[in-house]
Amino acid sequence: MLLARSRLGLLLLGALLTLLLYLWLPAARRSRPDEGKRAGNGTVRAGMAAGKPPVFYREAPAAAVRSGRPDVLFLHGQAFTSKTWEALGTLALLAGEGYRAVAIDLPGYGDSPPVEQALTAQGRSAFLDHVLQELGMQRPVLISPSMSGRFALPFLMAHRDRLAGFVPIAPVGTKDFTAEQYRGVQTPTLILYGDRDTGLAPQALQNLQHLPKHRVAVLSGAGHACYLDKPEDFHQALLGFLRQLK
Incomplete structure (x- = not known):
């Protein structure tokens, strides 16, 4: 008799715990933030x-793109992809400052397929023109490190009025002009470049x-990928430049 009561007690306790767990899980799910809507948190x-x-x-x-602030388009170097700017916190930082910040994978890098268009300077310029149109970016600031100069510089020469600003970071191809x-x-x-x-x-x-309207920022103690070596200094220099644009 005592054994039967013990078993009944255990069954009732198990049922109670199951009920509590059932009631708690939906509330826990509701309390979790929607990851797809946390732009303000990065x-x-x-x-x-x-x-x-x-x-x-x-x-x-950006939670709220501030009036008068240009879009910012990030390219990348040979050993990198758009993921670099996410991992560095650059995209989230600019969004927090009221800028629309976008980074792309260039053709043949990351998740962008290779294209024959990228074989010529004219084709690479046309590619960036295509990117701006598809992303709906009007007169952005173009950030161009290293290898991406093969895309950015031909575009700058052909479509100089299409950019609100230009940030070359030790790009290749400068001697072609x-x-x-x-x-x-x-x-x-x-x-912008690193002194090392x-x-x-x-x-x-x-x-x-x-370039007649240029300024120079040198990051002390930084190498070729200066934005990785000195991210805080890089962000400070970039934001200082962006804030001066009209």
Whole structure:
């Protein structure tokens, strides 16, 4: 008799615990934030831009894009992808400051397929034109580190009025254009590099300094990928430049 009562008690206790667990789980689910809506806390959404060629992008939507603040488009270097700018916190930081910040995977990198269009300077310029149209970006600031100069510089020369600003970070390809061509570009420019980059940075500076509306920011103790070596200094320099644009 005593054994039967003990078993009944255990069964009742188990049923009670099951009921409590059943009631608690929905409440726990309701209390969790919706990860897809946490842009203010650094959530970055990813997708594939429509059209041909398809382009993979990451974007940290600003909770409220502030009036007069340009969109910002990030390219990447040879060893990197759009993920770099997400991992560094750059996209979320700019979104928090009221900017629409987007990073793309260039053709053949990350999740963007390779395209024949990228084989020529004219094709690479047309590719960026396609990106701006598909993403609905009008007169953005273009951030171009290292290898991405092969895309950014031809676009700058062909569509200088399409950019609100230009931030070359020791890009390749600067010697492909003449001093006269650079002097014809009126786009506000921040030439940014690390003082330990003794390869591309000096050559890029020598050519880019012919841009009439340029300023220079040197990150002390940083190498070629200066934004990785000194992220806080990089962000400070970038935001300072963006805030001065009209």
